Amino acid sequence: xxxxxxxxxxxxxxxxxxxxxxxxxxxxxxxxxxxxxxxxxxxxxxxxxxxxxxxxxxxxxxxxxxxxxxxxxxxxxxxxxxxxxxxxxxxxxxxxxxxxxxxxxxxxxxxxxxxxxxxxxxxxxxxxxxxxxxxxxxxxxxxxxxxxxxxxxxxxxxxxxxxxxxxxxxxxxxxxxxxxxxxxxxxxxxxxxxxxxxxxxxxxxxxxxxxxxxxxxxxxxxxxxxxxxxxxxxxxxxxxxxxxxxxxxxxxxxxxxxxxxxxxxxxxxxxxxxxxxxxxxxxxxxxxxxxxxxxxxxxxxxxxxxxxxxxxxxxxxxxxxxxxxxxxxxxxxxxxxxxxxxxxxxxxxxxx
Ligand code: TXA
Ligand code: MG
Numbered sequence: 170x171x172x173x174x175x176x177x178x179x180x181x182x183x184x185x186x187x188x189x190x191x192x193x194x195x196x197x198x199x200x201x202x203x204x205x206x207x208x209x210x211x212x213x214x215x216x217x218x219x220x221x222x223x224x225x226x227x228x229x230x231x232x233x234x235x236x237x238x239x240x241x242x243x244x245x246x247x248x249x250x251x252x253x254x255x256x257x258x259x260x261x262x263x264x265x266x267x268x269x270x271x272x273x274x275x276x277x278x279x280x281x282x283x284x285x286x287x288x289x290x291x292x293x294x295x296x297x298x299x300x301x302x303x304x305x306x307x308x309x310x311x312x313x314x315x316x317x318x319x320x321x322x323x324x325x326x327x328x329x330x331x332x333x334x335x336x337x338x339x340x341x342x343x344x345x346x347x348x349x350x351x352x353x354x355x356x357x358x359x360x361x362x363x364x365x366x367x368x369x370x371x372x373x374x375x376x377x378x379x380x381x382x383x384x385x386x387x388x389x390x391x392x393x394x395x396x397x398x399x400x401x402x403x404x405x406x407x408x409x410x411x412x413x414x415x416x417x418x419x420x421x422x423x424x425x426x427x428x429x430x431x432x433x434x435x436x437x438x439x440x441x442x443x444x445x446x447x448x449x450x451x452x453x454x455x456x457x458x459x460x461x462x463x464x465x466x467x468x469x470x471x472x473x474x475x476x477x478x479x480x481x482x483x484x485x486x487x488x489x490x491x492x493x494x495x496x497x498x499x500x501x502x503x504x505x506x507x508x509x510x511x512x513x514x515x516x517x518x519x520x521x
Pocket of ligand 1: 204206207208209210233234235236267269271283286288289290294312313314315350351352353354365366
């Protein structure tokens with residue numbers, strides 16, 4: 170299959186690409202498109218064959234449900250059976266934006282989308298291209314991240330091409346995704362709101378709006394045998410580059426020393442080492458024989474969020490043998506960063 174890439178610099182000027190994409194979606198074809206979080210691999214959420222194609226193209230396990238994307242709050246009612254008050258408050262405050270809500274599913278939503286669950290995950294993306302595409306398609310769009318299953322999510326159209334070239338007909342290139350990590354997944358179907366996957370809408374922001382809530386234990390811990398997972402996606406290896414990742418955590422004053430000691434061992438045995446550092450620590454590595462990649466500023470974790478996945482892919486391009494990553498504080502966007510980093514590292518963490 171030939172994959173066409175259409176660049177969208179100006180929605181109005183380039184609207185014919187949106188029209189083409191909308192037509193594809195209505196015909197049951199897949200379209201990769203930018204959102205404010207990461208690129209999505211979209212299909213008509215109400216078309217079972219198109220949904221199956223998403224799972225096939227990504228190599229995604231069938232028991233990992235998809236997020237349904239809508240363009241207006243008015244489209245929510247027919248997809249769910251109930252919208253609790255806390256959900257309404259969050260919608261008023263954070264939609265459009267990187268917040269996915271898990272709600273009781275209506276019979277309109279195919280079981281293939283929700284992997285047989287009684288709930289459905291729904292979000293309203295704020296990216297103008299995503300918004301225009303959903304409008305133009307005239308249907309809700311189911312879209313996982315547009316990477317091959319297990320790889321870091323794509324934040325550039327180039328990343329989508331790396332993974333899915335030849336497997337899908339169309340990629341809309343809307344430049345770089347601003348948030349850089351996938352949306353927050355919040356289960357509001359039960360008595361108490363639970364963060365299943367942290368993201369750009371932070372725990373602190375959600376608490377400010379609805380007060381008491383919970384963070385699922387799996388957000389920062391590996392799944393335990395026998396766990397009944399609320400977020401099926403959490404049990405798979407995720408976001409992983411080719412090279413093994415090791416995280417160094419602890420007091421920030423000690424982290425660079427530990428990172429340098431560890432990397433020295435590896436470089437002495439002839440290995441190519443990449444260090445994921447921060448603006449605050451980068452100077453510590455100046456004289457070392459290392460590839461130093463700067464994630465962003467600790468003081469502004471959203472800068473780290475927006476670079477992390479692209480840097481993990483860069484490590485693959487540079488064919489490094491091992492990646493040593495500095496941990497960041499688990500507050501605000503830091504919770505989402507550590508959630509992704511821990512999975513990329515298969516929970517290998519050492520203490521500085
Ligand atoms: O930012 C995002 O959310 C991106 C863009 C494209 O919108 N999409 C995305 O989709 O990250 P995906 O498929 O890569 O991740 C969906 C996550 C998975 O962890 C999945 O298990 C969870 O959402 N999920 C979906 N439906 C669910 C449900 N009914 N209950 C619990 N978790 C659900
Ligand atoms: Mg994904």
